[in-house]
Amino acid sequence: MPAGVSAWTALANTTLASAANTVTFSGISGAYRDLRIVYSGGIGSANPTFIINSDTSSTYLWTTLESDSTANSSVYNGNTYGSFANNYILGYNSTGILVTIDILDYATTDKHKTILSRANNTARTVNAVVNRWPSTAAITSFQFSGGAANFTIGSTFALYGLSA
Amino acid sequence: MQLISSVSVGVGGAATIDFTSIPGTYTDLMLVLSARATSTTATITVALNGSSTSFTSIYLNGAAGFAPTSATGTTLVGYASTSSHTASTFGNLSIFIPNYAGSANKTFSVDSVQENNGAASVNTTIFTNLWSNTAAITQVTLSLPNFAQYSSASLYGILKGSGGATVS
Numbered sequence: 244m245p246a247g248v249s250a251w252t253a254l255a256n257t258t259l260a261s262a263a264n265t266v267t268f269s270g271i272s273g274a275y276r277d278l279r280i281v282y283s284g285g286i287g288s289a290n291p292t293f294i295i296n297s298d299t300s301s302t303y304l305w306t307t308l309e310s311d312s313t314a315n316s317s318v319y320n321g322n323t324y325g326s327f328a329n330n331y332i333l334g335y336n337s338t339g340i341l342v343t344i345d346i347l348d349y350a351t352t353d354k355h356k357t358i359l360s361r362a363n364n365t366a367r368t369v370n371a372v373v374n375r376w377p378s379t380a381a382i383t384s385f386q387f388s389g390g391a392a393n394f395t396i397g398s399t400f401a402l403y404g405l406s407a
Numbered sequence: 408m409q410l411i412s413s414v415s416v417g418v419g420g421a422a423t424i425d426f427t428s429i430p431g432t433y434t435d436l437m438l439v440l441s442a443r444a445t446s447t448t449a450t451i452t453v454a455l456n457g458s459s460t461s462f463t464s465i466y467l468n469g470a471a472g473f474a475p476t477s478a479t480g481t482t483l484v485g486y487a488s489t490s491s492h493t494a495s496t497f498g499n500l501s502i503f504i505p506n507y508a509g510s511a512n513k514t515f516s517v518d519s520v521q522e523n524n525g526a527a528s529v530n531t532t533i534f535t536n537l538w539s540n541t542a543a544i545t546q547v548t549l550s551l552p553n554f555a556q557y558s559s560a561s562l563y564g565i566l567k568g569s570g571g572a573t574v575s
């Protein structure tokens with residue numbers, strides 16, 4: 244196998260038995276180099292966001308390159324843009340969402356954390372997003388938040404640790 | 408993540424790279440491809456379980472020297488380096504298919520890069536794809552008019568973790 248690819252360790256996985264507003268991976272071990280998080284499913288009429296280490300006060304600055312196919316690509320950046328929230332990852336849709344998130348050096352205490360997302364939904368958009376969490380703390384919890392909406396039944400959430 | 412199967416194209420090339428009898432024992436699939444075409448046609452397409460119907464996609468493409476473009480598509484998943492490109496350069500793509508053995512329609516993502524030693528007009532593309540079919544995926548087929556020798560692909564299975572999450 245290619246270097247690094249074989250080093251995925253499956254840490255946690257949840258399939259929603261009923262609609263839920265938040266899904267939280269907590270107590271994340273610092274034993275890995277990077278994290279990968281996968282969300283597949285749907286959400287009601289609100290863009291999902293994320294919260295790290297229960298930090299709702301920081302600004303998660305972001306930039307996204309995305310397209311809904313009706314126009315050429317758009318680039319947004321800042322911490323808010325229209326309906327896009329502080330910690331934006333993608334637009335909502337009731338089905339067919341796939342989000343993969345990579346967090347590099349998540350356990351280090353000497354740098355702010357970069358969160359790289361690829362979000363997919365053929366009913367809405369394709370995008371690539373980068374967020375920065377302005378904290379040097381090790382990441383020990385990651386929460387998906389539905390905000391004003393709920394994640395749909397059957398949505399799956401998975402957490403992996405990647406070794407160096 | 409476990410290697411399920413890998414393929415390396417031999418002398419004479421191949422029109423397809425085909426992974427068959429994929430076991431349903433994993434949670435997700437990841438396929439990585441290194442591809443060069445023997446002709447000037449670069450487009451790589453996918454079929455699942457032998458089907459090329461019921462596919463939809465949105466893709467966003469950046470080509471050096473051109474404004475970015477986006478469009479809807481069907482089975483297109485990327486661009487190989489071609490016979491007109493620098494020798495020994497290969498394009499690459501990765502396909503991620505979550506819950507491939509489940510009973511929902513299959514959403515998957517693709518990241519693709521075409522390589523020509525830094526020259527203009529090669530493509531870097533991100534795709535979101537949907538196969539509107541509830542069948543478990545047991546076969547993935549990639550097609551190009553002809554994959555050149557040394558093109559290669561590997562299919563990996565990803566197992567889910569035993570831990571859970573807090574849901575509220």
